Amino acid sequence: MERRGRGSEQPLVLIIEDDTGVQESLSDLLVSRFAVLTASDADAGMELARERCPDLILLDRFLPSGDGLAVLEALQGDVRTDCVPVIFLTGDADEATLERCLEMGAVDFIHKPASARELLARIDRALRQSEQQHRLRVLAQTDGLTGLANFRSLTLRLEEEFRRALRYQYPLSVVVIDLDHLKAINDGMGHDVGNRAILALSTHLKNNLRESDFAARFGGDEFVALLPHQTAAEAAAFAERIRAGLRNVVVQRSDGRPAPFGLSVSVGIADHSPEAPRENTDALMKAADAALYVAKREGRDRVVVHSTTAAEPHPPPVAQRH
16 A cells, blocks of 8 residues: 655545556646545555545456455445545446446446556546535535534434444444523524524534534524544533533624624533443433423523432533523
């Protein structure tokens, strides 16, 4: 296995090809424009694809250690590689075989030996199409006002994070954040100011996330943060930073003047851990929602952690109650 190329800013192409001569000639051709990874068999190629998530894969149709179609099927069955475009390299001119490659999701195929001009043109086209599809996916999973993930994206990510937490036996916390009194803001000052309040909270939330965290706008005034490797107590400290930090956030009216109100949030937290596992993501979300309900019922502007032992959620020691 080898990576060749000048910099990480270049698109990354993975070549899975058992013929050393073909592999080297392809690498020599592509290295001036792309970062290049190579693998000589199906297992090594799959491992590299999962670890490095290339921008495109050139896949030999026939490999000694596994059929190229089986590799394609495995790539598409893994959330880490299911969106990576695959171009088959084949010496087979049988139309039924080539049709099968496209039916299974390959974006193109190239007959060996291919001219440099044809190969580069097909790679460029596949990368353009992949980028366009990526942009459409981002738009479909992004909240238009805040730029955070939307409900659909949250659902997918929560399932993914929950599976990882189960597999690797680490805690996962869900933090549900509700902007207090949004209806009163909208009724008293208009939806434009209400939207500015939502944006102010979303920006404040983004600024407090770690790289591994994930945040989404769940509804009109509700946000959800997923915190992998964080217990409920650690998530409560995060939530308290969000709540307390809003004291310094100023919402501006359309004329540039500060709005005559401060922002506050009610927060509900629940976690899944090896010591206190949740049955599924629904149970985890319902526990966080129950904690949020208590926070709102008890007067808002507070952080409440769901308890797996008590009858009701309880406020964490770090939270100041008002």
